[in-house]
Amino acid sequence: MSSPDLGQPTPGAPAAQVAPAASPGVALAASDFANDVGARNAREAFGNYIQRLRGGDMGALPAVGGLIVLVIVFASISGGFLSKGNFANLLTQAAPIMLLGMGLVFILLLGEIDLSAGTASGVSAAIMGLALTQGGDLNQALGTPVYVIVLLGMLAAALVAGFYRIWIAVGVIVLGALVMLTSWDQYAIPGIFVAISVGVAIGTLVGTMVAKIGIPSFVVTLALFLGWQGVLLQFLGNGSAIDVRRNDFIFNLENSNFSPAVGWAIWAVSIAAYLGLTFGRSFRRRRAGLTAEPLLVVALRGFTLAAITGVAVYVLNENRGRTVFTKIEGIPKIIPVVLVLLVFFTFILTRTAFGRHLYAVGGNAEAARRAGIDVVRIRVAAFIISGAMTAIAGIALASRLGSIPSDFGGRNTLLFAVAAAVIGGTSLFGGKGKMRDAVIGGLVIAIIPNGLGLIKDIPSSYELMITAGVLLLAASVDALSRKRTSAR
Amino acid sequence: MPDSPLLELRGVNKSFGPVHVLHDIDLKVYPGQVTALVGDNGAGKSTLVKCIAGIYPVDSGEFFFDGKPVSFSGPRDAAGLGIEIVYQDLALADNLDIVQNLFLGREIRKFGMLDEATMERKARETLASLAVRTVKSVRQSVSSLSGGQRQTVAIAKAVLWNSRVVFLDEPTAALGVAQTRQVLDLVRRLADNGLGVVLISHNMNDVKEVSDHVAALFLGRLAADVETKDVTTGQIVELITSGRSGSMGLSAAATNASM
Ligand SMILES: Nc1ncnc2c1ncn2[C@@H]1O[C@H](COP(=O)(O)OP(=O)(O)OP(=O)(O)O)[C@@H](O)[C@H]1O
Ligand SMILES: [Mg+2]
Numbered sequence: 001m002s003s004p005d006l007g008q009p010t011p012g013a014p015a016a017q018v019a020p021a022a023s024p025g026v027a028l029a030a031s032d033f034a035n036d037v038g039a040r041n042a043r044e045a046f047g048n049y050i051q052r053l054r055g056g057d058m059g060a061l062p063a064v065g066g067l068i069v070l071v072i073v074f075a076s077i078s079g080g081f082l083s084k085g086n087f088a089n090l091l092t093q094a095a096p097i098m099l100l101g102m103g104l105v106f107i108l109l110l111g112e113i114d115l116s117a118g119t120a121s122g123v124s125a126a127i128m129g130l131a132l133t134q135g136g137d138l139n140q141a142l143g144t145p146v147y148v149i150v151l152l153g154m155l156a157a158a159l160v161a162g163f164y165r166i167w168i169a170v171g172v173i174v175l176g177a178l179v180m181l182t183s184w185d186q187y188a189i190p191g192i193f194v195a196i197s198v199g200v201a202i203g204t205l206v207g208t209m210v211a212k213i214g215i216p217s218f219v220v221t222l223a224l225f226l227g228w229q230g231v232l233l234q235f236l237g238n239g240s241a242i243d244v245r246r247n248d249f250i251f252n253l254e255n256s257n258f259s260p261a262v263g264w265a266i267w268a269v270s271i272a273a274y275l276g277l278t279f280g281r282s283f284r285r286r287r288a289g290l291t292a293e294p295l296l297v298v299a300l301r302g303f304t305l306a307a308i309t310g311v312a313v314y315v316l317n318e319n320r321g322r323t324v325f326t327k328i329e330g331i332p333k334i335i336p337v338v339l340v341l342l343v344f345f346t347f348i349l350t351r352t353a354f355g356r357h358l359y360a361v362g363g364n365a366e367a368a369r370r371a372g373i374d375v376v377r378i379r380v381a382a383f384i385i386s387g388a389m390t391a392i393a394g395i396a397l398a399s400r401l402g403s404i405p406s407d408f409g410g411r412n413t414l415l416f417a418v419a420a421a422v423i424g425g426t427s428l429f430g431g432k433g434k435m436r437d438a439v440i441g442g443l444v445i446a447i448i449p450n451g452l453g454l455i456k457d458i459p460s461s462y463e464l465m466i467t468a469g470v471l472l473l474a475a476s477v478d479a480l481s482r483k484r485t486s487a488r
Numbered sequence: 489m490p491d492s493p494l495l496e497l498r499g500v501n502k503s504f505g506p507v508h509v510l511h512d513i514d515l516k517v518y519p520g521q522v523t524a525l526v527g528d529n530g531a532g533k534s535t536l537v538k539c540i541a542g543i544y545p546v547d548s549g550e551f552f553f554d555g556k557p558v559s560f561s562g563p564r565d566a567a568g569l570g571i572e573i574v575y576q577d578l579a580l581a582d583n584l585d586i587v588q589n590l591f592l593g594r595e596i597r598k599f600g601m602l603d604e605a606t607m608e609r610k611a612r613e614t615l616a617s618l619a620v621r622t623v624k625s626v627r628q629s630v631s632s633l634s635g636g637q638r639q640t641v642a643i644a645k646a647v648l649w650n651s652r653v654v655f656l657d658e659p660t661a662a663l664g665v666a667q668t669r670q671v672l673d674l675v676r677r678l679a680d681n682g683l684g685v686v687l688i689s690h691n692m693n694d695v696k697e698v699s700d701h702v703a704a705l706f707l708g709r710l711a712a713d714v715e716t717k718d719v720t721t722g723q724i725v726e727l728i729t730s731g732r733s734g735s736m737g738l739s740a741a742a743t744n745a746s747m
Contacts, residue, residue, distance in 0.1 A: 284605070285605065288605045288609070289609075290604075290605055290608050290609070291608070291625065291626075291627050351601045351602055352600070352601060352602065353595045353597060353602060356584075356588060356592070356595060356602065357592075357593070359581070359583060359584060359588075360581045360584060360588075360592055360593075362583070363581035363582055363583035363584060364579070364580065364581040364582060364583075366579065367578075367579040367580055367581045367589075367592070368581065368592065368593070369543075369563060370541065370543060370563050370573075370575065370579040371563065371579065371592040371593030371594070372562070372563040372564040372567055372593040372594070373592070373593050431581070431582070431583035432583055
């Protein structure tokens with residue numbers, strides 16, 4: 001029932017209260033929502049889908065279409081593109097973009113933007129990198145003044161998060177700061193936790209500036225885009241990159257694979273869980289007399305997903321070593337990480353009140369406010385989640401690069417991540433988007449540099465121009481589809 | 489007069505910067521009665537509602553609910569007392585569907601997760617009780633609804649909860665003939681069920697037909713609070729346009745002061 005702490009009246013039997021027996025309304029109840037049980041068969045479901053497309057709700061279609069076009073184009077130009085090795089490469093190249101994009105979906109859902117996510121990931125990753133390489137002695141690695149400022153910043157962030165009663169963030173920041181004080185952060189897991197806590201602290205502060213103080217997010221994060229680059233330079237001190245290859249755990253994230261058996265096991269468990277959940281949902285809703293998808297549609301979707309991922313796992317489990325002496329096979333370890341986070345955040349967005357409120361704030365902040373939602377708190381929380389994902393993306397990127405150079409997360413990192421989310425179908429106007437958008441869009445975006453890199457004699461200028469073009473195209477689709485839905 | 493008022497306002501003042509929008513408003517809302525709140529454009533009707541909703545803080549004044557002093561400092565306060573508001577500028581999120589809008593901010597949860605099944609069922613029941621014929625599905629996104637349908641959703645949102653006082657700010661302004669009829673019937677039904685209803689309207693026929701009291705606002709002052717059966721449509725119009733009608737209404741000094 002509705003949360004008791006708010007002392008609100010529980011939804012009673014409104015029908016009984018509002019409509020006494022004599023009311024004409026009751027008689028209508030049965031027929032009123034006659035076609036409200038969703039599509040009854042697959043054909044109707046398909047019809048509804050076409051109608052949605054026409055209405056401007058394109059979903060993942062542009063991204064999937066773009067993906068297919070790009071694969072065909074690159075495959076026809078370069079023979080190496082469709083090789084097993086390149087497929088694995090593509091996934092590991094896409095992973096950091098996807099992770100950063102997943103965090104950005106939360107920001108974009110609000111109708112805000114975070115231009116600093118890329119360089120902020122450098123700050124989080126650098127703190128972890130320094131801790132790992134300097135025996136966990138951040139005081140030594142950063143120099144006492146900087147170290148103290150970092151800790152004070154985290155303290156401030158913890159207080160702010162506490163002010164908004166976002167206790168998870170308080171816990172993560174405080175615990176992260178405590179780990180910083182010890183030398184445990186020379187090990188990978190505590191080090192990763194420290195990086196995430198820094199990301200959470202950064203998200204808290206950025207979110208407060210945007211949501212509470214009211215500076216446009218564009219301005220705050222444009223300033224911080226530069227600011228974090230400066231901070232990273234400060235952290236690096238003499239300017240040399242931090243080498244994280246010596247830490248096996250971190251390095252293996254992007255550079256080692258699960259054994260084929262484990263890969264198949266992951267696949268089987270994921271597919272079984274997916275089918276169980278989607279079928280279970282359809283059955284349950286049907287039994288309760290609610291809108292439910294036709295089983296055929298659920299089955300088709302599940303089968304397609306199983307087939308595509310099955311082929312991917314099969315290809316990844318083949319030996320892709322270049323020589324007879326090296327054997328490289330299996331799913332890159334970062335991929336299940338991406339999938340777990342995808343499932344987790346999809347759950348947050350679609351099954352929790354927080355997720356619902358986030359969409360409401362993005363769609364109509366005033367309506368959300370009048371419904372009693374603490375709009376500022378929701379906005380800050382979104383920036384906090386994005387901050388955590390920023391750190392995780394930074395760790396993945398550090399693993400892929402093997403080091404944290406002074407331009408880490410700069411240049412086109414952020415553009416790629418925003419483009420990923422938007423191409424996937426997340427709207428720049430807020431209120432519309434899904435977690436999977438960042439994953440599908442991330443694949444599209446990663447294909448461009450990957451494919452171009454395989455073509456000989458192609459200047460690197462092309463990569464930037466083509467990526468920019470793709471983002472503008474996706475943004476146009478977004479803007480046009482918005483026009484279409486709002487034209488009532 | 490029936491029993492004691494459910495909701496009572498005493499001496500409410502509200503300014504936006506230098507603009508004094510509400511002057512010493514006294515208003516009583518009785519259970520089982522429809523109070524029509526009338527006044528010209530800009531008289532301050534919507535502002536008064538938003539003060540009760542906790543959207544605008546008041547400068548001074550007291551509120552009593554069930555005779556007990558209360559304050560409205562945020563949207564949850566009114567809802568917590570069982571006061572529901574249908575806003576003139578509809579407070580719906582376009583990107584959400586009907587069920588999601590109806591339960592916005594008060595989602596039903598099960599094991600910490602949204603209980604979509606229960607919410608969908610209750611939404612359907614409520615809409616059916618409002619005799620909503622034209623909405624195809626409760627899972628339709630609000631952006632795809634017509635103005636009248638949106639209005640109905642906004643009203644459904646107010647009656648979904650066991651509310652005790654309902655404010656409706658020009659609920660029929662965007663509606664066709666049939667739907668206006670339904671809303672007016674609903675307003676009456678709500679009152680007959682013991683709720684206190686405040687109906688803001690510019691349509692004197694509606695006011696005469698459905699209300700028990702008329703409270704007329706003139707330039708931010710309460711010109712009169714009379715029983716509907718004691719006044720003619722002409723008198724109400726006079727109260728709205730000049731703040732007084734015969735012996736009723738503001739004194740000449742007061743009307744001049746607010747000019
Ligand atoms: N947010 C605000 N800031 C400043 N002034 C406001 C604000 N809201 C309303 N006002 C002013 O307060 C006065 C009363 O406005 P209000 O919306 O309450 O009128 P109303 O009686 O509801 O009119 P209508 O019948 O047109 O809906 C108007 O003069 C308006 O300009
Ligand atoms: Mg108004």
